Amino acid sequence: MLVQDVSRGSWNRVTEDVHHALNGEAAAKLRTLVPRQVRREAGSFFTSGGVRQSFEDLLSSHIDSSERLWFWDPTCGAGDLLLAATAHLPLGQSPAETLSLWGRRLRGQDLDDSFVGAARMRLLLTVLQRHRLEDSWAPLTERQQRNSFRHIQVGDGLEALHEAASSKRFYGHLLLNPPYGARTVGRECAWASGKTSQAAIFSSTAIDALKAGGRVVAILPDVLRSGSRYNAWRRRFEAHATVEEIAPYGLFDNHTDVDVFLISAKRKKGGHAGSVQWWPPRLANETSIGDLFHVRVGSVVDNRDPHTGIESPYLTARDLPADGEMPLPARTREFNGAKVTPPFVAIRRTSRPGQGAKGSFRGAGVLVVGNEAVAVDNHLIVASPKDGTIDKCRELIKVLGSQSSAQWLDERIRCRHLTVRVVKELPWPLEDGLF
Incomplete structure (x- = not known):
């Protein structure tokens, strides 16, 4: 031995x-x-x-x-x-x-x-x-x-x-x-x-x-x-x-x-909460995505929600391209819950640090356009522009598709699911020439 x-x-x-x-x-x-x-x-x-x-x-x-x-x-x-x-x-x-x-x-x-x-x-x-x-x-x-x-x-x-x-x-x-x-x-x-x-x-x-x-x-x-x-x-x-x-x-x-x-x-002796920086702090006066977009998780839980109500276009993660723009999804579903009116940007919730889906950057978004409200699966995060314009959505696509945003996400959250809070906190670049 x-x-x-x-x-x-x-x-x-x-x-x-x-x-x-x-x-x-x-x-x-x-x-x-x-x-x-x-x-x-x-x-x-x-x-x-x-x-x-x-x-x-x-x-x-x-x-x-x-x-x-x-x-x-x-x-x-x-x-x-x-x-x-x-x-x-x-x-x-x-x-x-x-x-x-x-x-x-x-x-x-x-x-x-x-x-x-x-x-x-x-x-x-x-x-x-x-x-x-x-x-x-x-x-x-x-x-x-x-x-x-x-x-x-x-x-x-x-x-x-x-x-x-x-x-x-x-x-x-x-x-x-x-x-x-x-x-x-x-x-x-x-x-x-x-x-x-x-x-x-x-x-x-x-x-x-x-x-x-x-x-x-x-x-x-x-x-x-x-x-x-x-x-x-x-x-x-x-x-x-x-x-x-x-x-x-x-x-x-x-x-x-x-x-x-x-x-x-x-x-410590007492039980009073201190100030802990669990992730990089937001800078003073820094603009973030949450200032410019309404951000939420898709409403459809497909294996739980009944197929009742008006039949609508139904967006799922598997039908989403890697990035860019897409028309209304061909897939449909009956759904009575909240839907999203285009234009909006869809982001996959499931993502691995260091990489995105189908070769894209982590957190990359896809612009959805059309004239009909969409039922969105809960595996997706949706960002709707507060000003209602397609131009603001296209600006967001560029922000989400940048190396700096992917790096920020990797520093901020390294678990397998992006959250609404994290997407809202992602900084909106202010430097000239980005768009």
């Missing part, structure tokens, strides 16, 4: 193996053993590569040696975030002394006992590797190895956070890369209902579990930062924590189709 070889001092033949064990091997094995769909449904991803380095950088920039250097990861997996934290822990005079020191300061839970075993092994390897680099290596007995890091345990991290919140709160650094899947919440959750991101639940409970002055450093899905559905989560978070830094990151890794951001925040 690798740990036993290193504990005996057999470094020459396993140095490379130790490096791999501490830098990405756990994540690679997870991808090999667990199908991607299963990992996605569970929302479980190991923190390796670039996102781990960004986490280490964020943690380092908001840590003070005068603070209580205790670290807790309630969803520790194979221990990547705890490994990042060990860079801030001092070494003892020997590996045995360091095990005792670190063992008191590191805490973690995971539901999978194999992950917990991997986390302990990797932390033990880190201790031995650092002592080797400091020329203070000494062998460890099998008993010392077995008894190392006993506070890294099999257990329900969310339950542990709830227990801490209701009793003696944790004062130290809470490290989080929680599950990203959804679960149903009940009446006990004041800021959400129905299916809600587990990451939102974990991070909100983590703030409750901290004493004033304790810090949470987390990797969270970007929908929490930028999605309209999580307005209440953001308000609650900023009411109880002073946000030190928010850093949008992008895709978690090349194997995980989830955009994330990193956040560092300190628990």
Whole structure:
């Protein structure tokens, strides 16, 4: 076994193996053993590569040696975030002394006992590797190895956070890369209902579990930062924590189709909301699309709304070209709800950061012209000019089809659906010559 070889001092033949064990091997094995769909449904991803380095950088920039250097990861997996934290822990005079020191300061839970075993092994390897680099290596007995890091345990991290919140709160650094899947919440959750991101639940409970002055450093899905559905989560978070830094990151890794951001925040004493810049602020006197257009989501929910009423042209995302202009759609539908009178601009709600549909820029719009009201599917966002002119719609098409607008959208929202609020906030260029 690798740990036993290193504990005996057999470094020459396993140095490379130790490096791999501490830098990405756990994540690679997870991808090999667990199908991607299963990992996605569970929302479980190991923190390796670039996102781990960004986490280490964020943690380092908001840590003070005068603070209580205790670290807790309630969803520790194979221990990547705890490994990042060990860079801030001092070494003892020997590996045995360091095990005792670190063992008191590191805490973690995971539901999978194999992950917990991997986390302990990797932390033990880190201790031995650092002592080797400091020329203070000494062998460890099998008993010392077995008894190392006993506070890294099999257990329900969310339950542990709830227990801490209701009793003696944790004062130290809470490290989080929680599950990203959804679960149903009940009446006990004041800021959400129905299916809600587990990451939102974990991070909100983590703030409750901290004493004033304790810090949470987390990797969270970007929908929490930028999605309209999580307005209440953001308000609650900023009411109880002073946000030190928010850093949008992008895709978690090349194997995980989830955009994330990193956040560092300190628990504060009071419960008063502060001022948090979750995204780039709107400049004073800046004109935006919402100043010039009525923006809303299409009214038709096709699989739910009955086919009754007047038959009308029916616009869906699949019938929309990449950009440009189109006449009234050929598809029709009976619909009694609100319709949209041309001219208007239709924008796909579903969009991926960095690209749009059919080769267009993200957020690209299509001008719809005609003389009949249109029933619009709810997978589309509609912008109707306040001045009622087709010229204003054509100006909007140019704004939405620009590189600067695509870049702004990627910085503002990295989840998979554009929102009415985001489209309204998109800046309207004022420089000469744009049109």
